[in-house]
Amino acid sequence: MDREEARQILACYRPGLDDPADPPFAAALEKARHDPDLATWLEEQSAFDAAVRESVRRIPVPPDLRAKILAAPVERSSVTRPWRSRSFQAVAASLIVAAVAGFWLANRRITFDGYRRHMVGLVRGEYEMGIRSNDLDAIRRYLASRQSPSDYAVSRAMERLEPEGADTIEWHGRKVSLLCLDAGEDRDLFLFVVDRSVLPDAPVAESPDIVSIDGMATATWVRGDELYLLAGHGDEQFLQQFL
Secondary structure, eight states, rough: OHHHHHHHHTTTTTTTTTTTTHHHHHHHHHHTTHHHHHHHHHHHHHHHHHHHHHHTTOEEEEEEEEHHHHSSOOOOOOOOGGGGHHHHHHHHHHHHHHHHHHHHHOOOOOHHHHHHHHHHHHSSSSSOOOOOOHHHHHHEEEEEEEETTOOOOOOOOHHHHHEEEEEEEEEETTTEEEEEOSSTTOOOEEEEEEEEGGGGTTTOOOSEEEETTTEEEEEEEEEEEEEEEEEEESSSSHTTTTT
């Protein structure tokens, strides 16, 4: 099962209502457990569906609605009322969905923990860079051309490492820069840089906060207006030497 097939199946999945052990759902959910992008999509899709259900549930129902419906005269006119036409109903439905989507987008929580786990999930396996280069200036130009943070600062220890490439990642409509460095012994370091205003709940200290996430060591710190996240395959002691 590829990602698109799993996405089509999970688009019909309703957590808490559908049986996750049902064979099609079980296979698609298993795919999502090993695919960070699909897992993020499923989380957001489930949140959107929940927001739609909650918005519909909150629509007030007049207590006398049933009586008014039963008392209303039967309309036998052949004239098509605008509000009864299919095109009008389709437009109305679209407006309702758009309003609910806007409400959900405005109120969904974007957390630092979700950001960190998503970024680690991207590079935990093989990751194809947007540009492969060992020239830091070329990498900065590449990131700047994509309106992604390019004025980042790295430690002296990281300056001594050979760059392998870089990429620009979209995170909830904001650009995240990714720099890949060769740390030796067939291990890479991945440095993510984003405007700190994107994640108001992120750590604000300039001294790195080191945490292990899904088998990778991560360090987070702030410098100026930018939030830095460094991730690598190894323990906290391994990562510490590059900070």
